Amino acid sequence: MTGSSSSGRPAAGDGHYGEDLFEPEHPREAERIDAAALAYDPVTTSRLRSLGAGPGTRCLEVGAGTGTVARWLLEEAGVEEVVALDRDTADLDDLAEPRLQVVTADLTDESLRPGSFDLIHARVVLMHLPERRRLVSRLANWLNPGGWLVLGDAVEVPDALDTSSAYRRVMDAMWLALRPTIGTDTSSVPAYPHFLREEGLRNVAAELVCPPLVAGSPLARFWSETWSRMRPALEATGQVDAVVIDEALAYLASPRLAELGPGMVMTWGQRR
Template identity: 55%
Template sequence: MSAAARGDAAGDGRYGEAVFPPQQAGEGERIDFGALAYDDITMARLRTLGVGPGWRCLDVGAGTGTVARRLLDEAEVTSVLAVDRDVRFLAERAVPGLDVAEADITAPGFVTGRRFRLVHARFVLMHLPERERLITALAELVAPGGVLVLSDAVDLTSDRTPGTPYTKVMRSMWRGLRATIGTDVSWVPSYPHLLRGAGLGPVAAEVHVPPLMPGSPISRFWADTWERSRGAMVATGLVDDAAVDSALRYLDSDECAALSAGMLTAWGWKPEETAS
């Protein structure tokens, strides 16, 4: 078995190409299931941070645009620039105040000449290499007095987690995504430290774990995610198709007794500029 298949090396494929292509039927719905599970938590945190009227915002990896639109509708921010490598879902749901830009955030200067009071990225950096460089680059886009808010997944399937069909498949999913597109959530708990290193402060963080219940948005999100990454999971050698099918049945049953991956959200403030 190769090192990549064992999960020892990060794959060089890309999200949206090697797995989760946006043109695949139902991909927008899969993303929306994740939004239903996490958007209320995200919006509550952003409102607590004071995001509101007068704010110019950047939403990185905006997906289907649910957070961007809620910033405009509920927080009544002035404008949102929503950026993604593929903007088909954003273009389908355009609203006043929402600017859409197709760009690769790993490219230098993917946004030029602008600063934002809020820079937000959710479930983006975990799929990308050079994460420290990217956090620094995003921090540079924050206006003085503004805030950078980053959210990514934290894996809760530790060595002491009971062995269930769910646990087995979740572990294989993380390994398969790492071997295929380089996804790595092991470093996510270091977010506060990395934000501090990017010159932001004060910083803080929190974790939210949505409940797994049959038919819930998060359960449907994981079911769709497993189906779409099935090939990558089977390639690890940790599971076969029968194991994935067993986990899908378990996830949709009253027998399910497991923890979803959590969402860690960390934020850091850009110091105000002082007069010399």
């Protein structure tokens, strides 16, 4: 594990999501991603529709994943064109749609020139990337006049009275492990509205969405699969062992489950 930063948090690692953790070729990775999509797509698509996603709009879906939002934009919202951008686009092969342009690329690639858009959406992307503030500027510069930038990333809302349960210990160990392995950092997510304002966007607003964490729900399955896949990294933190991880996994599947799980801050702003 790498050393600590001056803030006391582990220094960000130089690994990559999809390489050092959560490899796309893993037989259950698409299922894990889709579980999170089932929890968050309803609020995401509702917000995109309220911001004008519809006929005549050209949209950029950053970190398209398995394509659930891109499919909604095409089939439900009826947008004119969707550019689906991701480092791995194998899961988009079944979206045979002439209005879909699939771009296999890294958002941090300076040579990337996808054009301009009426709507840009990036969910659970920037939190895994270095220089995320610069990337916000980059995305904002790809907007057409009047276009919307919509960012969604995770935040924790921990119970300050619970510092020792297996659930809390494993969740804390997960965040501790993600930063030095693949660079995940959610500390700046609450500042996204300020970032959009600094980019000159107007009508900036944000909301925090915490879907219910219920045993057997898609969100519970997502965290269960995430922790199961991260076992070596979790134990490497020195904060939890196999017994604690097993207890936390059993709790996620138990009717005793009673937690306010991590949520997503969704922030949006409009180019002048």
